[in-house]
Amino acid sequence: MSVFYVTTPIYYPNAPPHIGHAYTTVFADVLARFHRLTGGKVFFLTGNDEHGLKIQRVAEKAGKHPKEYVDEMANLYREYWRILNISYDYFIRTTDPYHEKAVKEAFNYIYGKGLIYKAKYSGMYCVDCEKYYSPGEYTEVEGKPHCPIHNKPLEYLEEETYYFKLSEFKDYLLDVLENRDIVYPSQYAREVASKIRNEGLRDVSVARPVERVWWGIPVPFDDKYVIYVWFDALMNYLSGIGYPNDKEKNTLYWSNAHHIIGKDILWFHTAVWFSMLKALDMPPPRRVIVHSYLINKGLKIGKSAGNVISIEELVERYNGSDGVRYLLSRIFNTDKDSEVSFELLDSIYNTELADTFGNLVRRVGSLALKKMGGKVYKRSIDGNVADVISNSIGTYLDAMRSYEVSKALEHVMNIARYANQYINETKPWEKSNPSKELYTLLELIKVATILLHPFTPMASSKLASAFGFEIENPVNMEPGKTERYTITDAPILFRKIQVKQEG
Ligand code: MSP
Numbered sequence: 001m002s003v004f005y006v007t008t009p010i011y012y013p014n015a016p017p018h019i020g021h022a023y024t025t026v027f028a029d030v031l032a033r034f035h036r037l038t039g040g041k042v043f044f045l046t047g048n049d050e051h052g053l054k055i056q057r058v059a060e061k062a063g064k065h066p067k068e069y070v071d072e073m074a075n076l077y078r079e080y081w082r083i084l085n086i087s088y089d090y091f092i093r094t095t096d097p098y099h100e101k102a103v104k105e106a107f108n109y110i111y112g113k114g115l116i117y118k119a120k121y122s123g124m125y126c127v128d129c130e131k132y133y134s135p136g137e138y139t140e141v142e143g144k145p146h147c148p149i150h151n152k153p154l155e156y157l158e159e160e161t162y163y164f165k166l167s168e169f170k171d172y173l174l175d176v177l178e179n180r181d182i183v184y185p186s187q188y189a190r191e192v193a194s195k196i197r198n199e200g201l202r203d204v205s206v207a208r209p210v211e212r213v214w215w216g217i218p219v220p221f222d223d224k225y226v227i228y229v230w231f232d233a234l235m236n237y238l239s240g241i242g243y244p245n246d247k248e249k250n251t252l253y254w255s256n257a258h259h260i261i262g263k264d265i266l267w268f269h270t271a272v273w274f275s276m277l278k279a280l281d282m283p284p285p286r287r288v289i290v291h292s293y294l295i296n297k298g299l300k301i302g303k304s305a306g307n308v309i310s311i312e313e314l315v316e317r318y319n320g321s322d323g324v325r326y327l328l329s330r331i332f333n334t335d336k337d338s339e340v341s342f343e344l345l346d347s348i349y350n351t352e353l354a355d356t357f358g359n360l361v362r363r364v365g366s367l368a369l370k371k372m373g374g375k376v377y378k379r380s381i382d383g384n385v386a387d388v389i390s391n392s393i394g395t396y397l398d399a400m401r402s403y404e405v406s407k408a409l410e411h412v413m414n415i416a417r418y419a420n421q422y423i424n425e426t427k428p429w430e431k432s433n434p435s436k437e438l439y440t441l442l443e444l445i446k447v448a449t450i451l452l453h454p455f456t457p458m459a460s461s462k463l464a465s466a467f468g469f470e471i472e473n474p475v476n477m478e479p480g481k482t483e484r485y486t487i488t489d490a491p492i493l494f495r496k497i498q499v500k501q502e503g
Helices: 021-035 053-061 068-084 097-113 166-179 187-197 229-236 247-254 263-279 313-317 321-330 342-370 383-401 405-426 436-451 457-467
Strands: 003-007 041-048 091-092 118-127 131-133 137-142 144-146 155-164 208-211 222-227 257-263 287-291 294-296 376-378 482-484
Touching: 003 247, 021 041, 021 257, 021 313, 021 321, 021 405, 041 068, 053 068, 053 222, 053 342, 068 091, 068 313, 091 342, 097 222, 097 229, 097 263, 144 166, 144 313, 155 208, 155 222, 155 294, 166 187, 187 263, 222 229, 229 263, 229 342, 229 376, 257 263, 263 287, 313 342, 321 342, 321 405, 321 457, 342 376, 342 405, 342 436, 342 457, 376 436, 383 405, 383 436, 436 457, 436 482
Parallel strands: 003 041, 003 257, 041 091, 257 287
Antiparallel strands: 118 131, 118 155, 137 144, 208 222, 376 482
């Protein structure tokens, strides 16, 4: 059985998750569900990144101890993921004791190898990114250094700290980035490699003095310092699968680890993380899958830009989690930023889910009830229909295995479109016994429903039970093999949204 380990970034719980976080998490969930459906042994990890200055400040502002604050937020995040039907296997929190232990062990191990040393840092810092910025990386507004992502003034820091010798890993990183197929799409690997070639690699600070930031994991051999939040956070990918104690679990899942990230955190997940792993004598992950931003009126959607679309709004408008999951997957893009608006989402929802798929299901279900009393037995299906089914499964599987979820959905919609054309041409409503036509249509619907399952698990399961078939592994599916369908209901799966006409 093939193993598939998939992770999302662990999110900063300084605010509730919004459409951007849902975008990443739904994508990871779709991959996890796809691999389960096709017989894989899956471990899906998500969670929260609870330490650091940003959380310390937000808790202070709320008049709460950070632990109390992050406890509440962890419940809130879990609730959002429940609403979106996210099937994670484990929700990790960086304040969990076993995680803290793993981080300390890793810090000690790397220190023991002489790869962590004490020195002075002076330079700029963005608390929203929890990131050090060097000249050339930040923008200037009225002569003052600003964060290029958050567009806010950077803070100047001057402090004694612990450094990780990132510079030692230059050759290793270039080799991994240029010769191994890890970062997907590969343009992101080239981007990081050329930054390293052009600018070289500076050592990075991996601790903060406790009088500046106290909310973190203490440096194990020096309690005047806490470990830098990114060193802490990245380790979740290992502690979440049992590092360092459960070697068996760790080795099993690490061999096929897939990190899903937005392009904002590419540097940390390649240069920094691959070097930390090497220092821990561990191989890099199998894949880092990078996606671009959701933008609104040209700006990255986020709390700082103030252009957030909430998960509640989405779930309410698109009739529950399935609609939202479908839409976020349909606009998924690794390459170009995607401009989102309700206008765009409404039109995809209405055309694809309501008109093309939903309407087909309703029509065929109603006809089967009316004409056949709900019982449709196996009949031979035409060669070209069988070809459409087999080819669609093949192209869908290829797309899913190369993370092209939007393309995979297009293949599913092609099946539904073909079925709509077939029904219009064969006119089963005019026949007294349209069993062949209905059996053919049900075969097409069954395949589409199963292929949709990772995206719309509730609607797919509901339909499978209304039409009397099982959600089975699509890899083994062959057209024309279902013995019979027992239709008990013709559900409206995706109710159309009434779009107000302008003008
Ligand atoms: N805590 C760090 C990650 C540590 S992982 C070891 C962090 N957290 S975050 O809360 O800021 O989440 C960033 C991630 O949220 C992005 O990488 C991306 O996956 C997702 N997104 C947030 N806003 C987004 C968009 N507007 N568009 C696309 N993805 C977005 O960084």
